[in-house]
Amino acid sequence: MTVTDAEAPADALLRVRDLRVSFPGKGRRAPRTEVLKGVCLDIRPGETLGLVGESGSGKTTLGRAVLGLAPVDSGTITFAGERIDQAGRARRRELSRDLQVVFQDPYTSLNPSLTIGDTLAEPLFGHGVSAREARARVGDLLDRVHLPADAAARLPREFSGGQRQRVAIARALALRPRLVICDEPVSALDLTTRRTVLDLLLEIQEETGVAYLFVTHDLSVVRFMSHRVAVIHHGEIVETGDAGTVTTEPRHDYTRALLLAAPVADVAEQRRRRRAARASAGR
Amino acid sequence: MSENLPAGAPAAGLPGVPSRDAGEAGVPPVRRGGAVRRLLRNPLGALSAAVLLLLVAAAVLAPLLAPQDPAASSLGDAFAGPGGAHPLGTDSAGRDILSRLLHGGRNTLGGALIALGIALVLGVPSGLYAGYRGGRFDAAANWVVDLVMALPAMVVLLASRAILGPDVRALMTVLGVLAAPSFFRLVRGIVAGVRTELYVDAAKVSGLSDARIVARHVLIVVRGPVIIQVALVAGIAIGLQAGLEFLGIGSGSAPTWGAMLNEAFQNIQRAPLLMLWPGLALGLTNAALVLLAGALRDGLEDRAGQAPAPRRAARRHGGTVPAVTIAACGDPADRAGLLSVRGLTVAYPRPDGGGREVVRGVDLDVRAGEIVGLVGESGSGKTQTAFAVLGILPEGGRVTGGSITVKGREVVGLPERARRGLRGGTVAYVPQEPMSNLDPAFTIGSQLTEPLRHVLGLSRREAARRAVDLLRLVEIPRPEQVMRLYPHEISGGMAQRVLIAGAMSCDPELLIADEPTTALDVRVQAEILDLLRRLQKDRGLGVLLVTHDLGVVADLCDRVAVMNTGRIVEAGTTERVLRSPEDAYTRTLLGAVLDQAPARSPWQPPKARSATA
Numbered sequence: 001m002t003v004t005d006a007e008a009p010a011d012a013l014l015r016v017r018d019l020r021v022s023f024p025g026k027g028r029r030a031p032r033t034e035v036l037k038g039v040c041l042d043i044r045p046g047e048t049l050g051l052v053g054e055s056g057s058g059k060t061t062l063g064r065a066v067l068g069l070a071p072v073d074s075g076t077i078t079f080a081g082e083r084i085d086q087a088g089r090a091r092r093r094e095l096s097r098d099l100q101v102v103f104q105d106p107y108t109s110l111n112p113s114l115t116i117g118d119t120l121a122e123p124l125f126g127h128g129v130s131a132r133e134a135r136a137r138v139g140d141l142l143d144r145v146h147l148p149a150d151a152a153a154r155l156p157r158e159f160s161g162g163q164r165q166r167v168a169i170a171r172a173l174a175l176r177p178r179l180v181i182c183d184e185p186v187s188a189l190d191l192t193t194r195r196t197v198l199d200l201l202l203e204i205q206e207e208t209g210v211a212y213l214f215v216t217h218d219l220s221v222v223r224f225m226s227h228r229v230a231v232i233h234h235g236e237i238v239e240t241g242d243a244g245t246v247t248t249e250p251r252h253d254y255t256r257a258l259l260l261a262a263p264v265a266d267v268a269e270q271r272r273r274r275r276a277a278r279a280s281a282g283r
Numbered sequence: 284m285s286e287n288l289p290a291g292a293p294a295a296g297l298p299g300v301p302s303r304d305a306g307e308a309g310v311p312p313v314r315r316g317g318a319v320r321r322l323l324r325n326p327l328g329a330l331s332a333a334v335l336l337l338l339v340a341a342a343v344l345a346p347l348l349a350p351q352d353p354a355a356s357s358l359g360d361a362f363a364g365p366g367g368a369h370p371l372g373t374d375s376a377g378r379d380i381l382s383r384l385l386h387g388g389r390n391t392l393g394g395a396l397i398a399l400g401i402a403l404v405l406g407v408p409s410g411l412y413a414g415y416r417g418g419r420f421d422a423a424a425n426w427v428v429d430l431v432m433a434l435p436a437m438v439v440l441l442a443s444r445a446i447l448g449p450d451v452r453a454l455m456t457v458l459g460v461l462a463a464p465s466f467f468r469l470v471r472g473i474v475a476g477v478r479t480e481l482y483v484d485a486a487k488v489s490g491l492s493d494a495r496i497v498a499r500h501v502l503i504v505v506r507g508p509v510i511i512q513v514a515l516v517a518g519i520a521i522g523l524q525a526g527l528e529f530l531g532i533g534s535g536s537a538p539t540w541g542a543m544l545n546e547a548f549q550n551i552q553r554a555p556l557l558m559l560w561p562g563l564a565l566g567l568t569n570a571a572l573v574l575l576a577g578a579l580r581d582g583l584e585d586r587a588g589q590a591p592a593p594r595r596a597a598r599r600h601g602g603t604v605p606a607v608t609i610a611a612c613g614d615p616a617d618r619a620g621l622l623s624v625r626g627l628t629v630a631y632p633r634p635d636g637g638g639r640e641v642v643r644g645v646d647l648d649v650r651a652g653e654i655v656g657l658v659g660e661s662g663s664g665k666t667q668t669a670f671a672v673l674g675i676l677p678e679g680g681r682v683t684g685g686s687i688t689v690k691g692r693e694v695v696g697l698p699e700r701a702r703r704g705l706r707g708g709t710v711a712y713v714p715q716e717p718m719s720n721l722d723p724a725f726t727i728g729s730q731l732t733e734p735l736r737h738v739l740g741l742s743r744r745e746a747a748r749r750a751v752d753l754l755r756l757v758e759i760p761r762p763e764q765v766m767r768l769y770p771h772e773i774s775g776g777m778a779q780r781v782l783i784a785g786a787m788s789c790d791p792e793l794l795i796a797d798e799p800t801t802a803l804d805v806r807v808q809a810e811i812l813d814l815l816r817r818l819q820k821d822r823g824l825g826v827l828l829v830t831h832d833l834g835v836v837a838d839l840c841d842r843v844a845v846m847n848t849g850r851i852v853e854a855g856t857t858e859r860v861l862r863s864p865e866d867a868y869t870r871t872l873l874g875a876v877l878d879q880a881p882a883r884s885p886w887q888p889p890k891a892r893s894a895t896a
Contacts, residue, residue: 011888044886044888046886047886048883048886054804054805054806055775055804067484067488068487069484069487069488089492089493092487092490093490093491093492094490095490096487096488096489096490097490099488100488100489101484101485101488103481103484103485105481108480108481108482109481109482109484109485110482110485111480111482111499111500111503113503113504114499114500119482122486122489122491122499123489123490123491125491125495126489126490126491126492126495127490161661168485171485171489174489175489175490190660190661190831191660191831191833191872191875191876192660192871192872192875193660194875195874195875195877217804217805220876220877220878220880221877223877223880223882223883224877224880224882224883225883226883227883227884227885227886228885228886242882242885243882243883243885244881244882244883244884244885247882248882257806258805258806261805261806261808261809262805262834263805263808263809263812263832263834263835263837263838264834264837264878265833265834265836265837265861265873265876265878266837266861266862266878267837267857267858267861267862268858269837270834270837270838274809274838277809
């Protein structure tokens with residue numbers, strides 16, 4: 001399914017059109033593996049677009065392509081009216097002010113040998129903030145993600161997964177970006193921690209008006225977090241729509257299968273879903 | 284790169300910075316320079332560092348320390364013994380040995396320094412660049428490096444001596460070029476690994492320049508191995524140089540330890556003692572360098588050892604210690620026939636000698652044909668409980684109390700051999716990460732048949748037929764073909780089916796599954812859950828399912844036990860626990876489930892939103 005420009009919002013902050021990304025195949029002569037096959041999507045300022053898919057669907061690659069971490073074969077990525085798909089290193093560095101990321105794994109996304117303060121100050125130094133101002137900003141950032149101020153002098157290994165993910169969120173917020181790519185930010189976290197991190201992300205969006213591209217495999221998380229949801233399957237967006245619509249009355253068979261396969265914590269309801277899944281699979 | 288963020292103490296002294304800023308209170312956890320301290324705490328490290336320091340100081344201060352000019356000879360004093368004006372005696376030309384030894388150290392160590400410097404300057408930056416950027420430079424550099432490494436060092440040195448003349452510095456420069464590839468390879472390999480780390484991606488997205496990313500994130504990782512390599516290469520450079528001089532093809536005039544050896548060797552009949560001093564100097568230096576490299580490596584590895592233990596510790600078959608207090612557990616009639624756990628405690632030793640209890644008094648029952656869920660968050664002790672039942676607690680962990688019976692037989696304190704028999708027969712295990720539990724070097728078929736032949740004593744053909752049956756049992760299509768595949772050729776869901784097939788191979792009665800679907804996509808998860816359900820129905824299998832996912836519990840489990848901080852806080856039928864939880868923690872857990880949470884309302888333009896607010 002493609003998004004025609006007629007139904008696309010005119011005021012999009014991020015606009016992706018017919019994006020194609022491929023990686024070299026294994027072996028010298030092997031054909032390239034197409035990971036994204038003409039993806040279109042839009043995100044408006046302050047909006048959360050949930051991107052749902054299974055492993056290998058290309059959802060993470062899409063986020064990385066927007067960040068300039070994956071090579072774009074063809075198609076366009078427009079951010080705030082400017083083409084960024086072929087932006088050079090220098091332009092990318094400037095763009096980092098507006099475009100940030102929170103990765104899935106809070107254990108490897110923080111350098112184990114840098115203190116939390118050093119990690120948080122990193123983006124500030126990259127943009128010429130003085131050491132003194134950086135220190136003050138680090139304090140503010142820790143406060144914003146509800147971590148104690150003395151966390152700045154400590155190393156990542158002294159923190160739990162949920163706390164580390166808060167640090168990663170604080171780092172993403174350091175430059176007051178307009179769009180944050182959240183790549184499975186809560187998948188590695190426990191159930192109760194997950195909820196508090198999601199609430200934090202919502203709270204920050206309320207306060208700052210930042211937009212999120214929220215990449216995940218979990219439909220219940222995406223439903224809770226997103227204004228709109230896009231479902232990606234084998235490198236193509238198969239369905240987009242309001243979170244409520246897509247997660248209750250999906251139009252595409254794949255979305256329906258995904259929805260019915262996710263177990264819910266209610267025995268009777270889960271039994272009903274299982275029957276429905278079997279019925280729709282047997283069709 | 285000049286303004287590194289002053290973390291902790293140094294910042295406190297800056298004018299205008301409030302004193303409580305920069306976390307004075309929290310300074311101690313930062314342990315920079317810890318490697319140096321650890322090195323000096325190691326007696327061999329401290330000793331070798333001291334010896335090296337002494338040697339270097341002696342060489343540097345040679346002009347001040349030496350009693351006379353090393354070249355000044357008086358033939359009348361030739362072969363004079365130690366004493367008087369010559370503390371170590373004189374050589375065949377009547378030159379003072381101590382003076383020559385000190386000046387020789389200057390030349391020898393200086394030469395090694397030249398070689399090292401050149402090797403570092405050539406090898407490290409090019410390694411950094413090739414590893415970080417890759418591409419054409421990397422390919423070209425590798426080609427050059429392969430070429431240089433293919434050259435025999437001694438022959439090149441001899442040839443360059445013939446061309447460049449007898450000059451130590453020229454020779455050492457050539458040696459530096461020859462040694463550069465070892466630094467290049469070391470650095471390139473490490474950097475290529477670090478480059479793919481998420482924190483490097485995060486730094487890129489943070490807008491840091493490449494030079495800065497390398498300085499902050501990459502150098503820190505490369506530093507340790509390079510320092511170790513420096514010590515080793517220095518030793519080699521000194522040895523090679525001495526070797527050349529000893530053969531008489533070094534610099535003719537300047538005193539070096541190698542030249543002294545050469546000269547001593549020519550007079551070994553008349554004055555054997557002449558060999559001692561340069562030999563001692565060379566031996567001491569090289570020994571100190573090698574020991575220092577070893578101590579450095581230990582120091583740096585020690586640092587790695589301090590990092591938090593991997594989240595999933597290596598599973599070692601640590602036998603349970605027999606000193607267990609088996610609690611009196613009431614009426615045995617209350618206990619389930621298949622698996623019954625009463626008052627189980629599991630503890631890990633703490634450095635201070637005490638024990639850290641991770642499972643504290645757990646009671647659990649699994650009857651034949653029943654699926655019991657053990658639910659909890661990370662650190663709740665649910666996996667430790669399962670490991671204790673299986674008898675595969677990681678290194679250090681042991682059952683410190685309670686009782687576990689499998690089919691009425693007490694297994695706590697059972698010898699490892701009997702335990703193993705139980706694991707192969709009555710009890711089977713399905714792990715969490717299907718891929719990392721299959722050996723990538725062997726085909727699926729060989730991994731399935733090997734235990735069949737070993738444990739059940741089947742012939743090769745029988746085992747193969749049995750394995751195909753097992754694959755059919757777990758609903759793998761075309762099992763004969765799958766037998767020939769390697770783990771990387773199958774999907775995660777398929778791998779988990781293979782592991783379940785392996786678990787079913789000895790016809791177990793109790794299956795312990797540790798998060799069997801956590802690493803899988805939801806649609807594959809649904810299939811695996813269906814498979815487990817069918818196995819339980821068809822074979823009357825009892826299943827203990829360890830999971831964090833309440834949806835999985837609702838889907839599969841008859842009963843559920845909720846664990847928190849080592850204790851079971853609530854247990855009951857799945858329906859009852861999920862519908863009307865009695866414990867506060869269970870309620871918190873269910874409250875965090877997003878199934879029933881309303882979908883977020885559609886986006887509104889910022890203006891409209893502020894108007895309605």
